[in-house]
Amino acid sequence: MSETPTNAAAAAAALRARAARLDAEDELAKLRERFALPEDLVYLDGNSLGALPAGVAATTADVVTRQWGQELIRSWSEGTWWTAPERIGDRIAPLIGAAPGQTVVGDSTSVNLFKALVGAARLAGEGRTDLLVDAATFPTDGYIAASAARMTGLRVVPVDPDRAAESFGPSTAVVLLNHVDYRTGRLHDLPALTAAARAAGAVTVWDLCHSAGSLPVELDENAVDLAVGCTYKYLNGGPGSPAYLYIAARHQRDFDSPLPGWNGHADPFAMTPGFSPAEGAVRGRVGTPDILSMLALETALDAWEGVTVEAVRAKSLALTDFFLECVAAYVPAGTVESVTPAAHAERGSQVSLRTGNASAVMAELIARGVVGDFRAPDVLRFGFTPLYVGFADAELAARTLGDVLTTS
Amino acid sequence: MSETPTNAAAAAAALRARAARLDAEDELAKLRERFALPEDLVYLDGNSLGALPAGVAATTADVVTRQWGQELIRSWSEGTWWTAPERIGDRIAPLIGAAPGQTVVGDSTSVNLFKALVGAARLAGEGRTDLLVDAATFPTDGYIAASAARMTGLRVVPVDPDRAAESFGPSTAVVLLNHVDYRTGRLHDLPALTAAARAAGAVTVWDLCHSAGSLPVELDENAVDLAVGCTYKYLNGGPGSPAYLYIAARHQRDFDSPLPGWNGHADPFAMTPGFSPAEGAVRGRVGTPDILSMLALETALDAWEGVTVEAVRAKSLALTDFFLECVAAYVPAGTVESVTPAAHAERGSQVSLRTGNASAVMAELIARGVVGDFRAPDVLRFGFTPLYVGFADAELAARTLGDVLTTS
Numbered sequence: 114m115s116e117t118p119t120n121a122a123a124a125a126a127a128l129r130a131r132a133a134r135l136d137a138e139d140e141l142a143k144l145r146e147r148f149a150l151p152e153d154l155v156y157l158d159g160n161s162l163g164a165l166p167a168g169v170a171a172t173t174a175d176v177v178t179r180q181w182g183q184e185l186i187r188s189w190s191e192g193t194w195w196t197a198p199e200r201i202g203d204r205i206a207p208l209i210g211a212a213p214g215q216t217v218v219g220d221s222t223s224v225n226l227f228k229a230l231v232g233a234a235r236l237a238g239e240g241r242t243d244l245l246v247d248a249a250t251f252p253t254d255g256y257i258a259a260s261a262a263r264m265t266g267l268r269v270v271p272v273d274p275d276r277a278a279e280s281f282g283p284s285t286a287v288v289l290l291n292h293v294d295y296r297t298g299r300l301h302d303l304p305a306l307t308a309a310a311r312a313a314g315a316v317t318v319w320d321l322c323h324s325a326g327s328l329p330v331e332l333d334e335n336a337v338d339l340a341v342g343c344t345y346k347y348l349n350g351g352p353g354s355p356a357y358l359y360i361a362a363r364h365q366r367d368f369d370s371p372l373p374g375w376n377g378h379a380d381p382f383a384m385t386p387g388f389s390p391a392e393g394a395v396r397g398r399v400g401t402p403d404i405l406s407m408l409a410l411e412t413a414l415d416a417w418e419g420v421t422v423e424a425v426r427a428k429s430l431a432l433t434d435f436f437l438e439c440v441a442a443y444v445p446a447g448t449v450e451s452v453t454p455a456a457h458a459e460r461g462s463q464v465s466l467r468t469g470n471a472s473a474v475m476a477e478l479i480a481r482g483v484v485g486d487f488r489a490p491d492v493l494r495f496g497f498t499p500l501y502v503g504f505a506d507a508e509l510a511a512r513t514l515g516d517v518l519t520t521s
Numbered sequence: 522m523s524e525t526p527t528n529a530a531a532a533a534a535a536l537r538a539r540a541a542r543l544d545a546e547d548e549l550a551k552l553r554e555r556f557a558l559p560e561d562l563v564y565l566d567g568n569s570l571g572a573l574p575a576g577v578a579a580t581t582a583d584v585v586t587r588q589w590g591q592e593l594i595r596s597w598s599e600g601t602w603w604t605a606p607e608r609i610g611d612r613i614a615p616l617i618g619a620a621p622g623q624t625v626v627g628d629s630t631s632v633n634l635f636k637a638l639v640g641a642a643r644l645a646g647e648g649r650t651d652l653l654v655d656a657a658t659f660p661t662d663g664y665i666a667a668s669a670a671r672m673t674g675l676r677v678v679p680v681d682p683d684r685a686a687e688s689f690g691p692s693t694a695v696v697l698l699n700h701v702d703y704r705t706g707r708l709h710d711l712p713a714l715t716a717a718a719r720a721a722g723a724v725t726v727w728d729l730c731h732s733a734g735s736l737p738v739e740l741d742e743n744a745v746d747l748a749v750g751c752t753y754k755y756l757n758g759g760p761g762s763p764a765y766l767y768i769a770a771r772h773q774r775d776f777d778s779p780l781p782g783w784n785g786h787a788d789p790f791a792m793t794p795g796f797s798p799a800e801g802a803v804r805g806r807v808g809t810p811d812i813l814s815m816l817a818l819e820t821a822l823d824a825w826e827g828v829t830v831e832a833v834r835a836k837s838l839a840l841t842d843f844f845l846e847c848v849a850a851y852v853p854a855g856t857v858e859s860v861t862p863a864a865h866a867e868r869g870s871q872v873s874l875r876t877g878n879a880s881a882v883m884a885e886l887i888a889r890g891v892v893g894d895f896r897a898p899d900v901l902r903f904g905f906t907p908l909y910v911g912f913a914d915a916e917l918a919a920r921t922l923g924d925v926l927t928t929s
Contacts, residue, residue, distance in 0.1 A: 149590045158594045165590035170582065173813065177581050181759055182557045182573035186566045186892060194760060221808025223782035224632055231672075248794075253783035253808065256796040260779050264639075264672045271794075345809070351589055352602060352812035371668050374631035375661035384897060386656075386679075388664040400629025400661065401753070404760035405581065405813045484594060489792060 124442055128508050135435065135504035141428050145501045147416045148349075155483045155506045155513075160323060160463050160496025163349030163413075172412040176405055188404075197407045198355075198376070198398050204414045205348065205357055208422055209321060209340065210331035215359055217394040218344070218410065219402050222322060222356040223253045224372070225341040226289075228397060229358060230261035231371040233287040233316040233339055236364055241286035241315070242267060247274045251295045254320055258289055264371070274301050281313035288315050292330065293323035293461030296488050298453040300324065300461045307335045322346060327462035327498070328426040332359055339364070347462070347498060350410035358397040365393055374399035416500055428499035429462040436464055436495065436507040443515030452492065463496045466514075474517055483513045532850055536916050543843065543912035549836050553909045555824045556757075563891045563914045563921075568731060568871050568904025571757030571821075580820040584813055596812075605815045606763075606784070606806050612822045613756065613765055616830055617729060617748065618739035623767055625802040626752070626818065627810050630730060630764040631661045632780070633749040634697075636805060637766060638669035639779040641695040641724040641747055644772055649694035649723070650675060655682045659703045662728055666697055672779070682709050689721035696723050700738065701731035701869035704896050706861040708732070708869045712743045719744060730754060735870035735906070736834040740767055747772070755870070755906060758818035766805040773801055782807035824908055836907035837870040844872055844903065844915040851923030860900065871904045876926070885925045891918045 136142050148164045150156060156164060180188045188194050202216035209216070220228075230244065246258045248271035255269075262269045267287065272280045274290055281288065288310045293300050303319060310317045319340040321330055326347025332340055340359040344350035360368050370390070375381050376398035379389045390396040437451060449466040468474055468491065475487040485495040495510060544550050556572045558564060564572060588596045596602050610624035617624070628636075638652065654666045656679035663677075670677045675695065680688045682698050689696065696718045701708050711727060718725045727748040729738060734755025740748055748767040752758035768776050778798070783789050784806035787797045798804040845859060857874040876882055876899065883895040893903040903918060 149586070151591050151593075154593075156593060162589075162594045162597065164593065165585065170585045170590070173581050173585050174578065177573065177578045177759070177817070178557070181570075182578070183559050185559075185562075185564060185572065186570045186894065187887075188760065189570065220628065220632065221782065221811075223784075223808035224628065224780060227780055251783075252786070252792045252794060252796075255794055256781045256783065256786070259796065260781055264779060343809070351585070352596065353809040353815070354813075355811065356808070371672060372632060372635055373664045373668055374629065375659075375664065376631075378660070378664070382897065384660045386660060386663055388660075388667065400631035400764070401751070401761040403629075403763065403811050403814045405762075405817055406811045407761070409585070409813055479595075486594065489790065 125512065128439055128442060132435070132504040132508040135431070139428060139503065141420070141424060141499055142503055144416065144420065145503070148501045150501060153482060155510050157483065157485045157495040157497065157502065157506070157510055159498030159502070160346050160494070161486055162352060163346055163498065164501050166349050166413040166416045168412045168415055169351065169409050173405065173409050176408050194404050197404065197411065198402050199395050201407060201411045201414070202357055202394060204411065205344070208417065209325050209342070209359065210329065210333055211359055212333055212362070214393050215362055216357050217397040218357045218407065219355045219398055222341055222343045223257050225356045225358040226254060226257045226320065227261055228370050228372055229318045229339040229341050230258055230287060230289060231265055232368050233318050234261065234265035234267055235369045236316050236338070236367055237286035238314055241284055243270045243284045243286055244268065245270050245272045245277060245280055245285055245288045247277070247290045248272060249274065249294055249296065250291055251322070254289060254291065278306060278309035281309050281315055283314070285310070285313050285315040287318060289318045289320070291320045291323065295323050296465060296492055298461045298463035298465050300328070300459050303330070304335045307337050311336060323461055327429055329422045337361065344410050349413045349416060351406060351413065354406045354410045355403060358394070360394050360397055365396065368396060370396060372399045376400055376402070420500070425499045429497055430457050430460065432497040432499065432502060432504065432507050433460060433462065433464050435504055436497065436511055439508050439511030440466070440514065443511045444518055448518045462498070463494055466493045467491050468493060468518070477517045478513060481513050481517070483510045533920065536847055536850060540843070540912040540916040543839070547836060547911065549828070549832060549907055550911055552824065552828065553911070556909045558909055561890060563918050565891065565893045565903040565905065565910065565914070565918055567906030567910065568754050568902070569894055570760060571754055571906065572909050574757050574821040574824045576820045576823055577759065577817050581813065581817050584816050602812050605812065605819065606810050607803050609815060609819050609822070610765055610802060612819065613752070616738070616825065617733050617750070617767065618737065618741055619767055620741055620770070622801050623770055624765050625805040626765045626815065627763050627806055630749055630751045631665050633764045633766040634662060634665045634728065635669055636778050636780055637726045637747040637749050638666055638695060638697060639673055640776050641726050642669065642673035642675055643777045644724050644746070644775060645694035646722055649692055651678045651692045651694055652676065653678050653680045653685060653688055653693055653696045655685070655698045656680060657682065657702055657704070658699050659728070659730070662697060662699065686714060686717035689717050689723055691722070693718070693721050693723040695726060697726045697728065699728045699731065703731050704873060704900055706869045706871035706873050708736070708867050711738070715743045715745050731869055735837055737830045745769065752818050756818070757821045757824060759814060759821065762814045762818045763811060766802070768802045768805055773804065776804060778804060780807045784808055784810070828908070833907045837905055838865050838868065840905040840907065840910060840912065840915050841868060841870065841872050843912055844905065844919055847916050847919030848874070848922065851919045852926055856926045870906070871902055874901045875899050876901060882925055886921060889921050889925070891921045
């Protein structure tokens with residue numbers, strides 16, 4: 114900052130006033146009441162672990178004490194347990210632009226990715242040899258892709274997601290891309306990349322971990338083939354809550370899972386020796402669903418009642434714009450560099466700032482009540498979750514970052 | 522029963538007195554206090570869903586409200602979450618005869634079975650072609666085995682587990698067996714079958730779902746190679762609680778998982794593009810562990826404090842012996858047939874009775890407060906869980922069954 118202290122104080126006062134006005138005008142501001150967040154905490158890590166929705170504690174207590182403790186096995190036959198994976202999948206569906214019957218919840222993202230990639234390889238045309246993988250992907254996607262490729266005879270080809278379409282061709286079997294890059298917060302062009310892959314005859318698998326719940330996804334509209342995502346970030350399902358798998362209706366009959374567990378059987382209690390897959394996305398189920406986490410997630414999704422993804426996206430962009438503006442005002446020139454694209458069309462719901470000594474800077478921010486996270490080697494990540502983060506949070510986070518970088 | 526009503530009443534009185542005496546002498550009887558079971562319920566379905574251990578509700582409330590709600594992301598870096606899979610694996614280890622460092626918790630049984638079978642196929646010697654599978658297995662084992670075989674180039678060969686050793690030979694790559702058959706309650710001879718498979722040069726995978734927590738398993742002592750099991754039956758982890766994978770120490774270096782998720786990486790937060798597996802059983806981890814269910818399981822295992830599996834086994838056999846004796850006394854001759862072996866060495870911790878109209882009979886038993894379950898087409902299953910089932914329960918269950926079969 115080149116301002117004198119007095120000018121700086123005036124600029125700060127102006128930004129604080131702006132934040133207050135933006136919060137007052139924000140129709141989503143009242144949604145924060147739907148979460149049990151500690152007071153005086155600026156929580157900008159909801160892109161890693163979403164905050165606790167208010168009703169979850171009561172649900173969990175009921176699931177443990179009454180449904181398990183008192184009803185016992187009856188809850189499987191008469192309660193809400195057995196159909197939870199597809200029922201909760203259909204609660205997530207509107208948030209990812211999916212019609213009902215295509216989304217099933219259960220297992221981790223990595224496990225669902227394995228199902229999706231092997232399933233995609235089996236859907237791909239004869240003679241296609243390549244599995245294209247976003248080279249900047251969250252590592253587990255690359256590890257699982259390598260395993261899926263090894264076990265289906267494909268070859269992994271790393272691609273730059275921004276230029277991935279240039280690589281699509283007659284040898285492309287499957288394309289695995291992240292909707293939003295976990296490090297940089299870059300949003301990739303799902304409609305264009307899916308259309309290009311489709312034109313090349315390839316099967317698309319999208320990883321929605323860092324986008325679903327923060328911006329419109331529109332899987333059906335863009336004719337995505339398969340997708341996976343976690344539920345503990347923007348969907349607030351809790352630590353390690355189960356992930357989901359989307360299987361487009363047109364592929365369900367031919368989707369051939371490498372994990373054909375009894376829960377995905379057409380008649381699971383017949384206990385027949387041969388596997389006969391269920392109709393619909395249910396064939397993506399594997400073993401017994403993890404009920405405590407599953408039903409916590411179901412209640413967590415109540416936080417979306419009456420909320421549109423479009424409104425969330427508008428607020429998300431306003432928040433990240435405002436945060437970047439505050440960072441520019443508060444942070445000493447040259448100390449940070451945003452690796453998150455400025456263009457709205459290329460921005461997810463996080464801001465990633467590169468800085469020296471990032472690990473120590475983040476530790477100090479956390480000590481001062483501003484919680485983001487650090488990604489090696491030099492990135493500070495700040496996630497903006499519009500259901501419970503406001504403009505005053507963004508201003509305070511940037512101001513605190515400025516203080517840390519000025520005094521350190 | 523051929524007795525006159527007076528004789529029958531005397532016999533019943535004698536059995537009730539025996540039950541009371543056996544309960545009074547039972548050193549494990551007081552363990553029932555460690556569970557929150559409904560009064561007046563005879564719960565003989567703990568081999569399907571174990572009862573709720575007393576401390577779990579408090580743990581779950583703390584995990585949700587404080588660890589997640591207040592500590593948020595900090596619980597990953599500073600709390601007990603990250604190491605839960607291997608820490609809880611080591612809590613299960615003594616119950617399955619495993620030294621520390623070989624057992625990891627997470628995912629469903631089906632998913633762990635896939636890891637174990639593909640891992641076993643990769644450990645097997647060159648030129649071995651066959652995956653031998655217990656033909657009477659719980660169906661998901663067969664389905665997953667077929668998928669693992671398909672993806673590793675093996676051929677599935679169904680075998681009668683009692684005579685499986687006759688089939689072991691130079692073409693046997695992997696042998697998958699159930700320790701206890703889920704329908705009949707038959708206990709298979711793990712030491713002899715493992716030794717025979719080993720002598721033939723095959724890799725063994727044992728499914729412990731229906732044995733662990735009800736009888737001694739002794740994986741290390743018998744040089745088992747790999748094993749899986751669930752935690753929601755005799756380990757009382759709750760509905761759909763995570764399963765476990767055992768990887769014998771001697772195989773850990775070469776265990777090559779088909780699901781190499783980032784949690785199994787040697788340095789998961791380095792986010793390196795290539796997969797470098799962690800040392801030890803940790804390489805069996807895949808994605809982010811499901812913390813709510815995982816920590817509920819950890820507390821559930823407190824019910825084992827000071828309890829030996831040997832004492833549990835002794836009580837289990839006494840309970841099933843006594844139940845069979847009561848059934849013989851109370852049930853009209855010729856109406857039921859036990860499909861559970863009479864010999865202790867061949868009996869798990871359940872009694873399965875074949876009868877006509879079994880589904881309706883079980884529904885009536887449940888209506889009268891005796892909860893077992895039905896397995897198609899004609900089996901009544903009664904599970905005996907020595908931590909919270911007593912001899913009076915066994916007597917009352919048999920007497921109620923007698924009443925139902927006499928009046929129906």
